[in-house]
Amino acid sequence: MKRAGIILAAGMGTRMKSATPKVLHKVAGLPILGHVINAMTGAGISRIVVVSAPAMDGVRTFATSMGAENAIQEKQLGTGNAAASARTVLGDFDGAVLVNNGDMPMAQSPMMAESLASAEKHGYSVVAFEPEDAAAYGRVLVDADGFLDRIVEFKDATEQQRKVRLCCAGTYSAANARKFFEWASQLKNNNAQKEYYLPEVTLVAKKEGVRSSITVADAITVMGMNSRAELADAERHMQNRLRDKHLANGVGMLAPETVFLSHDTVLEADVQVGPFVVFGPGVTVRSGADIKAFSHLEQAEVGRGALIGPYARLRPGAVIEDDVHIGNFVEVKKARIEKGAKANHLTYIGDARVGAGANIGAGTITCNYDGFDKHFTDIGAGAFIGSNTALVAPVTVADGVYVGAGSTITRNVEKDALVVERAEQKQVSGWAENFRQKKRAAKAEKAKGS
Ligand code: UD1
Numbered sequence: 001m002k003r004a005g006i007i008l009a010a011g012m013g014t015r016m017k018s019a020t021p022k023v024l025h026k027v028a029g030l031p032i033l034g035h036v037i038n039a040m041t042g043a044g045i046s047r048i049v050v051v052s053a054p055a056m057d058g059v060r061t062f063a064t065s066m067g068a069e070n071a072i073q074e075k076q077l078g079t080g081n082a083a084a085s086a087r088t089v090l091g092d093f094d095g096a097v098l099v100n101n102g103d104m105p106m107a108q109s110p111m112m113a114e115s116l117a118s119a120e121k122h123g124y125s126v127v128a129f130e131p132e133d134a135a136a137y138g139r140v141l142v143d144a145d146g147f148l149d150r151i152v153e154f155k156d157a158t159e160q161q162r163k164v165r166l167c168c169a170g171t172y173s174a175a176n177a178r179k180f181f182e183w184a185s186q187l188k189n190n191n192a193q194k195e196y197y198l199p200e201v202t203l204v205a206k207k208e209g210v211r212s213s214i215t216v217a218d219a220i221t222v223m224g225m226n227s228r229a230e231l232a233d234a235e236r237h238m239q240n241r242l243r244d245k246h247l248a249n250g251v252g253m254l255a256p257e258t259v260f261l262s263h264d265t266v267l268e269a270d271v272q273v274g275p276f277v278v279f280g281p282g283v284t285v286r287s288g289a290d291i292k293a294f295s296h297l298e299q300a301e302v303g304r305g306a307l308i309g310p311y312a313r314l315r316p317g318a319v320i321e322d323d324v325h326i327g328n329f330v331e332v333k334k335a336r337i338e339k340g341a342k343a344n345h346l347t348y349i350g351d352a353r354v355g356a357g358a359n360i361g362a363g364t365i366t367c368n369y370d371g372f373d374k375h376f377t378d379i380g381a382g383a384f385i386g387s388n389t390a391l392v393a394p395v396t397v398a399d400g401v402y403v404g405a406g407s408t409i410t411r412n413v414e415k416d417a418l419v420v421e422r423a424e425q426k427q428v429s430g431w432a433e434n435f436r437q438k439k440r441a442a443k444a445e446k447a448k449g450s
């Protein structure tokens, strides 16, 4: 059976106190909306429509980038009206539809698939859960047969109804998308908030003899996100989920609670991660690599058996090949470090290639930026760059070159040459001892006088 998805994202999210629409706030490096889209895709949903407000160009751009379609809710008249707005795109869709709040960063495919399967059996289905604190969630009232009686919004609920623990998660499925849009168009807004409530679609369906089933989800999976505090809470839960996933896949972590991951971090089995390592988006680490404490990686690749850190920084475009060593206070940006090369301390390598087996001494800097443009540094295989070398790009240091420590290299160096660029060393014999004697004598003279 074909399945479509609608994501409600037109709400202001005023409690976030942010100029950024709520669904674009990130959890594990991906906007919340992206997590919902991914969960839908995993549940076999082939067409996804994101409902946004007229001013939310950013939401639409992001939705498009993730392969979703867009619908606009002209005025924020409530969740029922938002879902109905997707009719402009899905009006002719022949299949089931799942509607999901856009503010559920922890949403997962199995919860959605279960809801759709139940709707495909019963006609309509809602997801319910028991949060630790039921707060202002809509309350789910169950009938004698275990079907949904109705959902009452917190603001409309009586004292008695507010005591109900079972809450509406914000995920709804209909077996027939066209029927769903018919029902949604019949909603009324005669309630405490003067809004068209999506949870009340079940009441319209019931009039046609369709009783809604209830599937129950885990409270963390369906947590809604309305404030900065809840965003931080979602991040905490997501980090735990990601850590558990990587540990289960065979990644070693000494202190997983201190490691921060992104939604797309790829760590192969037998990668070792030390304490306090941060993975920004777009990182892949191959088997046997060791990422030591306090390292920060973003849009970088690390090869088999490489040693990174402690205190290393891999920035976008860093490609670290197998068995490379990148040590403490070494920063690599947009550079390929070829097999077995070493930069063990205090170095910046940007816009460069470092050939296989090369050795980069402490304090080596690629001077890649002239204030306007970036330039390339090419370091050959087996080159030995002495400590405190400045490589002023564009410049090529060929294979096998030795660069003397403290050199500033501004011109290309030929294969297997020694290059030294610094003033000749000068020695004045006995100068130091003469100097000390003169100084001591002068001091003794002064002391006598006073
Ligand atoms: C909603 C449910 C509530 C449920 C809770 C779960 C309604 C009326 N209530 O409440 O039963 O327990 O979710 O988290 O649906 N949105 C629009 N257009 C609008 C209004 C909202 O697109 O006009 C979007 C928001 O961007 C958001 C989602 O719909 O992603 C839910 O809206 P929100 O205001 O957060 O609903 P809740 O009050 O949390």
Ligand code: CA
Residues within 6 Å of the ligand: 101, 103, 224, 225, 226
């Ligand atoms: Ca909400």
